[in-house]
Amino acid sequence: MLYPAELHALDAKYISQEPWFILSLVFVSVLDFTLKVLMPYPRRVIQDLGCVLDIQDLSKAFGQRRALTKLTLKLLPGEVYGLLGPNGAGKTTTINLLSGLLRPDSGQVLIAGQSASKTTKTYLGVMPQQNLLYQSLTCGENLAFFAKIYGVSSSLRSQRIQTCLKAVNLQDRAQSVVGALSGGMQRRLSMAVAMVHQPKLVVLDEPTTGLDIEARYEVWELIRQLKQQGVTVLLTTHLLDEAERLCDRIGFLKQGQLLAQGNLPELRMRIPAQEVVTLQTTDEAAAITRANSHGFTMRRYAGQLAFWIPQRLELKELLDKFDGIPIDSIARSPVTLEHIYLEMTRQHQ
Numbered sequence: 001m002l003y004p005a006e007l008h009a010l011d012a013k014y015i016s017q018e019p020w021f022i023l024s025l026v027f028v029s030v031l032d033f034t035l036k037v038l039m040p041y042p043r044r045v046i047q048d049l050g051c052v053l054d055i056q057d058l059s060k061a062f063g064q065r066r067a068l069t070k071l072t073l074k075l076l077p078g079e080v081y082g083l084l085g086p087n088g089a090g091k092t093t094t095i096n097l098l099s100g101l102l103r104p105d106s107g108q109v110l111i112a113g114q115s116a117s118k119t120t121k122t123y124l125g126v127m128p129q130q131n132l133l134y135q136s137l138t139c140g141e142n143l144a145f146f147a148k149i150y151g152v153s154s155s156l157r158s159q160r161i162q163t164c165l166k167a168v169n170l171q172d173r174a175q176s177v178v179g180a181l182s183g184g185m186q187r188r189l190s191m192a193v194a195m196v197h198q199p200k201l202v203v204l205d206e207p208t209t210g211l212d213i214e215a216r217y218e219v220w221e222l223i224r225q226l227k228q229q230g231v232t233v234l235l236t237t238h239l240l241d242e243a244e245r246l247c248d249r250i251g252f253l254k255q256g257q258l259l260a261q262g263n264l265p266e267l268r269m270r271i272p273a274q275e276v277v278t279l280q281t282t283d284e285a286a287a288i289t290r291a292n293s294h295g296f297t298m299r300r301y302a303g304q305l306a307f308w309i310p311q312r313l314e315l316k317e318l319l320d321k322f323d324g325i326p327i328d329s330i331a332r333s334p335v336t337l338e339h340i341y342l343e344m345t346r347q348h349q
């Protein structure tokens, strides 16, 4: 790369005599300038190019009710992103907007850099909150129907159906009528439908809600398998432990607003504590006064008295801090997603 000082040092007479050389100098200078401008932002530029899903300032209202307000989030290739929020937070609305079932009031959704189109339809697989399965058709027939809709060629179709049934552990149910399957099996079939055309981005709306614990484990395993195959996953849930176990990054959605997002270590930094100590005592007032004197922040979790402890303490050191106070029980816990979630929602009440 040529720098200005070197350019000035070039022979002016030679430059004026050779137009091709002037042109090449102009080219080098433009290239040099462009690189200098772009260099401070390589991460941003690379991320923008590789974004699987890019939601920008997305808003949607139903009449007077705002379901989503300026939601912005990006999914990077291969990650599992969990959109976590209570009922009515706007999770399904988000999914309906990105799958084109709803039109946004403002903002935009880009899937692999493109707005909703035929191409993005094949890029995306959606498992809706309510299973969209034909109850009177068999598992195989349901998959064949959706494979056709999503453009899987007839020569590939039966192979894809077998692969997907196997992936969701329903290989012996190809001929079973959907209406005769358990809730967990129907959920897994719904997941197979979302995968049948081998999409790069799979969106799962509350994949485990209403399932018993064993069926839930099976769905979790399927999500892990998708990740291993390099598929990017957006899942919604209201289950904190589900998000904590499965997701690389988590966003907290409440009343249509994204309150915070990040990976677990990033989210943990939102609470300035090494651990959370829950106390049972017959003299809460004395415990709170003492905790205040040590600089421990007080909280109540499910009605129980708790304190944020800013530094790691041995159990004996911890007990010494409450010396003289009648303690019935003391429990220590690292900062969990539940603590962070409660804190974020508390700050936005």
Ligand SMILES: Nc1ncnc2c1ncn2[C@@H]1O[C@H](COP(=O)(O)OP(=O)(O)O)[C@@H](O)[C@H]1O
Binding pocket: 062, 065, 066, 067, 085, 086, 087, 088, 089, 090, 091, 092, 093, 094
């Ligand atoms: N079709 C609709 N018509 C009117 N209101 C709706 C409709 N869909 C969703 N809402 C409202 O939008 C808000 C967000 O709903 P939703 O996205 O389903 O939440 P979540 O999936 O997080 O439970 C709720 O207040 C809900 O009542």
Ligand SMILES: [Mg+2]
Binding pocket: 091, 092, 093, 129, 205, 206
């Ligand atoms: Mg929902």
